[in-house]
Amino acid sequence: MTGMHVLVINSGSSSLKFRVYDMRDEREIAAGKFEHIGEGATGPADHRAALAQALAGIADRDAIVAVGHRVVHGGERFLAPTRMDAPALAELARFDALAPLHNPANRLGIALGMELLPGRPHVAVFDTAFHHSLPPAARHYAVPPEWRQRGVRRYGFHGTSHRYVSREAARMLGKTPAETNLISLHLGNGSSITAVRGGLSVDTSMGMTPLEGLVMGTRPGDIDAGALLHLLREGMGPQELDEELNHHSGLRGLCGENDMRAVHALAATGNADAALAIEAYCYRARKYLGAYGAVLGRVDALVFTAGIGEHDPAIRARVLAGLEWFGLRLDAERNRACRGQRAAAIHAPSSRVAVLVIPTNEELEIAREVISVIER
Numbered sequence: 539m540t541g542m543h544v545l546v547i548n549s550g551s552s553s554l555k556f557r558v559y560d561m562r563d564e565r566e567i568a569a570g571k572f573e574h575i576g577e578g579a580t581g582p583a584d585h586r587a588a589l590a591q592a593l594a595g596i597a598d599r600d601a602i603v604a605v606g607h608r609v610v611h612g613g614e615r616f617l618a619p620t621r622m623d624a625p626a627l628a629e630l631a632r633f634d635a636l637a638p639l640h641n642p643a644n645r646l647g648i649a650l651g652m653e654l655l656p657g658r659p660h661v662a663v664f665d666t667a668f669h670h671s672l673p674p675a676a677r678h679y680a681v682p683p684e685w686r687q688r689g690v691r692r693y694g695f696h697g698t699s700h701r702y703v704s705r706e707a708a709r710m711l712g713k714t715p716a717e718t719n720l721i722s723l724h725l726g727n728g729s730s731i732t733a734v735r736g737g738l739s740v741d742t743s744m745g746m747t748p749l750e751g752l753v754m755g756t757r758p759g760d761i762d763a764g765a766l767l768h769l770l771r772e773g774m775g776p777q778e779l780d781e782e783l784n785h786h787s788g789l790r791g792l793c794g795e796n797d798m799r800a801v802h803a804l805a806a807t808g809n810a811d812a813a814l815a816i817e818a819y820c821y822r823a824r825k826y827l828g829a830y831g832a833v834l835g836r837v838d839a840l841v842f843t844a845g846i847g848e849h850d851p852a853i854r855a856r857v858l859a860g861l862e863w864f865g866l867r868l869d870a871e872r873n874r875a876c877r878g879q880r881a882a883a884i885h886a887p888s889s890r891v892a893v894l895v896i897p898t899n900e901e902l903e904i905a906r907e908v909i910s911v912i913e914r
């Protein structure tokens with residue numbers, strides 16, 4: 539009964555995921571997810587029904603002392619985890635346009651949470667917040683001042699994941715985050731890479747939206763803005779352009795498959811497009827590693843996380859190929875053996891830079907942030 543439970547809610551456009559942790563020992567005590575919300579047939583009718591069903595299945599609801607909510611975009615206003623109330627929710631709505639697929643659903647989750655679980659703090663934790671420490675030169679695009687006044691700048695995403703793994707990495711190295719410089723590679727469906735100096739994000743590959751940076755499952759990452767102008771002039775509409783950039787580019791654009799396992803399988807049949815997709819994916823990541831090494835000057839560790847980063851030794855080895863000049867020596871056997879079951883070091887003893895694989899846990903990081911807000 540007398541637990542210190544934190545409920546974490548991740549409310550998406552057609553899904554709702556939740557976990558409950560007992561924060562006395564960070565033990566996960568409940569978890570679940572609803573998908574295809576409002577799509578008829580089997581799923582819950584709406585987000586309210588999904589959350590009500592989730593709460594009904596949690597045995598010890600009275601032990602929940604606070605609720606954490608994942609929010610994708612905090613804009614320029616929400617720079618840290620924030621206790622939400624009606625005025626804060628109204629302010630958050632200003633940033634819907636910056637993440638139209640996510641933020642409205644995130645806000646709905648907060649509003650429903652406050653209604654169905656009243657009387658305890660509801661804390662929003664933002665994917666963008668970890669990157670608010672980006673120095674001005676990394677934060678700004680070189681564009682006219684009017685654009686910048688309209689919010690055109692780099693925000694960065696996956697911040698909760700980058701923050702979690704960078705703290706775990708410092709712990710594995712026996713240092714404090716403040717003493718640690720590292721580069722974290724979140725390689726999942728969406729991928730991003732972050733340069734972390736002394737525990738703070740100083741550059742990251744995603745920008746104003748999650749389209750910039752690395753090659754991803756269905757997004758191109760960096761692309762010349764001139765190419766988009768060309769397509770617009772040739773008659774492609776913004777809607778189609780949006781669709782193509784978000785869903786038909788990246789690995790899928792290069793070889794027709796977006797899941798890295800399927801890309802490997804295709805490459806194994808001798809398919810040249812799949813081989814190119816893998817090479818382009820790894821090349822882009824390696825290029826950013828070099829850039830962020832230059833940004834940081836001293837790098838204590840590289841950290842791989844998320845679906846591909848945790849489970850795919852071939853991609854890790856390929857990304858790191860030729861980085862010996864960087865002082866980096868991979869232990870091929872350790873790399874091969876590491877499939878993301880637990881955090882592991884995969885560098886050779888002679889390596890000047892540690893290479894770590896750390897399973898990400900955004901929900902636990904959100905719960906930790908909630909505790910730090912309510913204890914403030």
Ligand code: ADP
Pocket residue numbers: 725726727728755796797798799844845846849850
């Ligand atoms: P999301 O960004 O949706 O949270 P994940 O971090 O779960 O995604 O990563 C999903 C991706 O990870 C999949 O699309 C797949 O390409 C990749 N992946 C998952 N497991 C493996 C594996 N064993 N080997 C290679 N890639 C994998």
